[in-house]
Structures are given as C-alpha cells and as structure tokens.
Amino acid sequence: xxxxxxxxxxxxxxxxxxxxxxxxxxxxPYPSYYTEECGSCHVPYPPQRMTQAGxxxxxxxxxxxxxxxxxxxxxxxxxxxxxxVNNAGWKDKLAPTDPTARMTKTAWFVKEHGASAPKGxxxxxxxxxxxxAAVGDYSEQTLKVPASWRSR
Amino acid sequence: MHLHNIIKAVLGSSVALLIATAxxxxxxxxxxxxxxxxxxEAKAQNPAFKGFSAKTGEAFYKNKHGGDWSCSSCHTDNPxxxxxxxxxxxxxxxxxPNANPVRFTDSAKVNKWFKRxxxxxxxxxxxxxxxxxxxxxxxxxxx
Numbered sequence: 001x002x003x004x005x006x007x008x009x010x011x012x013x014x015x016x017x018x019x020x021x022x023x024x025x026x027x028x029p030y031p032s033y034y035t036e037e038c039g040s041c042h043v044p045y046p047p048q049r050m051t052q053a054g055x056x057x058x059x060x061x062x063x064x065x066x067x068x069x070x071x072x073x074x075x076x077x078x079x080x081x082x083x084x085v086n087n088a089g090w091k092d093k094l095a096p097t098d099p100t101a102r103m104t105k106t107a108w109f110v111k112e113h114g115a116s117a118p119k120g121x122x123x124x125x126x127x128x129x130x131x132x133a134a135v136g137d138y139s140e141q142t143l144k145v146p147a148s149w150r151s152r
Numbered sequence: 153m154h155l156h157n158i159i160k161a162v163l164g165s166s167v168a169l170l171i172a173t174a175x176x177x178x179x180x181x182x183x184x185x186x187x188x189x190x191x192x193e194a195k196a197q198n199p200a201f202k203g204f205s206a207k208t209g210e211a212f213y214k215n216k217h218g219g220d221w222s223c224s225s226c227h228t229d230n231p232x233x234x235x236x237x238x239x240x241x242x243x244x245x246x247x248x249p250n251a252n253p254v255r256f257t258d259s260a261k262v263n264k265w266f267k268r269x270x271x272x273x274x275x276x277x278x279x280x281x282x283x284x285x286x287x288x289x290x291x292x293x294x295x
Binding site for chain 1: 220237239240241242255264267268269271
C-alpha cells in the first residue's frame with residue numbers, strides 16, 4: 001500500500017515536471033555552463049524573460065557589467081548567447097528599455113515588481129522572495145515575500 | 153597461461169591505465185602549484201623578489217585600493233567563512249582552500265576570477281607578487 005502510494009506520488013511528480021511549460025513560472029533546469037558562468041554572482045536569470053536584443057546587449061557588455069568586470073572568454077560567451085537567444089522571449093513587454101538592457105527595467109518586470117526595490121535592497125537579490133530562483137523556479141508555491149518587502 | 157604472459161597482460165593494462173589518466177593528472181592542480189607559478193613569474197619580473205608574505209597578503213585582501221570594494225567586501229574579513237556578494241546578496245563559498253578544497257585547483261578558474269576581481273577592486277590586473285601574497289595569506293588562515 002505504502003509503496004503504491006509512493007509510486008503514485010512519483011508518477012504524479014514526473015507527470016507534472018513533464019508538462020512544465022510557459023505559464024508555470026518554471027524556467028529550469030539550466031545548462032550547467034550557464035549556471036557556472038552566469039550564476040556565480042547572481043542567480044542565473046531565465047532566458048525566457050528578455051528578448052534576443054536584450055541578451056545580445058548583455059553578453060556584449062560583460063566587460064562592464066553594472067560596476068564589475070564579468071567578462072567570459074569567447075567560446076563560452078558564444079555558447080551562452082546561443083542558449084539565451086534560442087530561449088529568448090519575443091513579446092514587447094520583455095524588450096529592454098535602457099541602454100544596458102536591465103531585465104529589471106523591462107515592462108513586465110516593472111509591472112510585476114514595481115519600479116524600484118525597497119531601500120537598501122536590490123532587485124538582483126531574487127532569492128529574497130523567489131526562494132528557488134537558483135534553479136529557475138519562480139512559482140507561487142516557492143514565493144515567500146518578507147514583511148519588509150511587502151509594505152510598499 | 154604462462155606466468156610471463158600474465159605479467160605482460162598486467163603490465164600492458166597498467167600502462168594503458170596510466171596513459172588514460174595522464175591528462176587528468178596533468179590538470180589536477182594544487183594551491184602549491186599556483187604558489188610556485190606566481191613565484192616564478194614574480195622572480196622574472198623582479199630579480200630582488202625574496203618570497204611571499206601572508207601579512208602583506210592580508211593587508212592587500214582588506215584594502216580598498218582607493219575604490220569602493222576590497223576582496224573582503226564580498227569574501228568577508230574571514231576567508232574561511234562563506235561570503236555574500238555585495239550587490240546581489242548571493243552566497244559565495246569560502247575563498248580559502250583550507251575551508252573549501254576546490255579553490256586554487258583549476259587554472260582556468262583562477263585566471264578568470266583574478267582577472268575579473270582584480271579589475272573590480274584595483275581597476276587593473278594583479279601582479280604575480282600580489283597573487284602569491286594573497287594565496288599565502290589564504291593558506292595561513294586556519295579558523
């Protein structure tokens with residue numbers, strides 16, 4: 001009985017994972033080279049949440065990446081850009097709106113999160129609220145908004 | 153099977169195994185390998201170079217060098233401890249090989265991060281002497 005319950009739960013889980021698609025706020029798993037190169041200083045951002053133009057700007061500007069040198073050698077940066085472009089979004093609201101293509105300035109991001117982070121905090125700290133952001137899970141179930149972020 | 157055939161077979165497979173693992177062995181680097189390399193480069197640049205200093209390395213690690221950040225801004229004052237990225241808050245595994253054995257075992261990573269982080273902190277590349285002093289300090293910290 002116990003085993004069959006476990007089996008059922010396991011099957012259900014596999015079934016749910018297999019149907020993971022746009023709309024469930026799940027963008028992982030990311031390729032290991034992406035997590036390795038673009039997930040050392042911040043969580044790896046979901047490629048689906050910005051357009052091709054945005055990702056091209058990002059990858060071409062890694063030498064001056066928001067105050068830090070985030071340069072990646074050429075074969076790796078090409079691999080990463082291909083991955084980003086192949087999975088990029090296309091809707092207008094996902095297009096970059098500033099010269100450095102900050103995802104946090106795109107129309108969808110501002111609509112979902114507001115225009116500025118609470119004082120002393122940064123929108124790049126995704127895991128403050130999206131507790132499983134590191135693996136691309138931005139679902140409601142894993143969302144935990146601290147009280148200090150709510151009072152705005 | 154004659155004994156010499158068995159010996160031949162065993163020897164043959166050992167040689168094959170050695171050949172197969174040689175590239176892996178060549179890539180396994182240790183912090184000491186990096187210290188030796190930095191010392192060689194430092195000597196080539198400055199014949200008066202006498203050796204690395206943990207104390208100088210510690211001062212270098214904690215100094216902001218005229219900018220906004222020091223190494224310790226993200227790696228904390230204790231390189232044995234977990235760090236936290238100054239902007240994004242992302243957890244950074246300890247920098248000292250004494251706390252985190254994967255540190256300073258891969259030259260591609262070592263080169264990449266020195267290049268980036270020296271640019272972040274000093275707005276230039278680090279010298280071999282600075283890298284050696286820093287690593288000597290990291291290896292001297294025990295707790």
